[in-house]
Amino acid sequence: MHTRVIQLLVDNTSGVLSRISGLFSRRGYNIESITAGVTADPRYTRITIVTSGDDDILDQIEKQVAKLIDVRDIKVLKPKCSVYRELALIKVRCEANERQGIISMADIFRANIIDVSKESLIIEMTGDQEKIDAFLGLLDGYEVLELARTGIAGLSRGIKDVTYLD
Numbered sequence: 001m002h003t004r005v006i007q008l009l010v011d012n013t014s015g016v017l018s019r020i021s022g023l024f025s026r027r028g029y030n031i032e033s034i035t036a037g038v039t040a041d042p043r044y045t046r047i048t049i050v051t052s053g054d055d056d057i058l059d060q061i062e063k064q065v066a067k068l069i070d071v072r073d074i075k076v077l078k079p080k081c082s083v084y085r086e087l088a089l090i091k092v093r094c095e096a097n098e099r100q101g102i103i104s105m106a107d108i109f110r111a112n113i114i115d116v117s118k119e120s121l122i123i124e125m126t127g128d129q130e131k132i133d134a135f136l137g138l139l140d141g142y143e144v145l146e147l148a149r150t151g152i153a154g155l156s157r158g159i160k161d162v163t164y165l166d
Contacts, residue, residue, distance in 0.1 A: 004058045005154055008047040009073040009163055016070040029061055033151025050152050073163040077154045084154040088132045090123045091146040109135045
């Protein structure tokens with residue numbers, strides 16, 4: 001099993017995300033994460049999908065997605081030629097005497113404390129999945145009350161891979 005990050009440029013129309021996720025569902029393909037947002041041109045949406053399977057399944061996913069009418073461009077974001085980021089919001093239970101230890105760990109990982117209450121902190125962290133997983137591993141002795149992760153957003157490096165749509 002391999003993991004592949006696929007980036008789509010699609011028309012910014014209602015139902016496009018539903019049609020893409022429906023294709024995955026009908027074919028029994030797995031979506032590990034999916035992010036979507038409007039591009040610099042509001043006519044188009046950039047969708048980043050992380051999926052897994054053997055090489056034949058991953059190739060089939062690309063072919064099937066490329067056939068969808070709203071899809072204008074599809075590319076595989078290879079790890080060495082791309083930049084991936086994920087956002088995580090982590091709510092941790094902590095007493096006043098534990099707070100400084102968590103804040104120090106967050107500082108090391110370049111995370112931000114975005115909310116403090118008597119019983120908890122909310123930490124905002126951006127980075128690759130491994131960085132976020134490593135930070136969560138260090139929080140093992142604390143109670144993580146809630147966790148929200150966005151999934152991967154990514155772009156290819158440089159300008160040679162930029163897609164221009166009319």
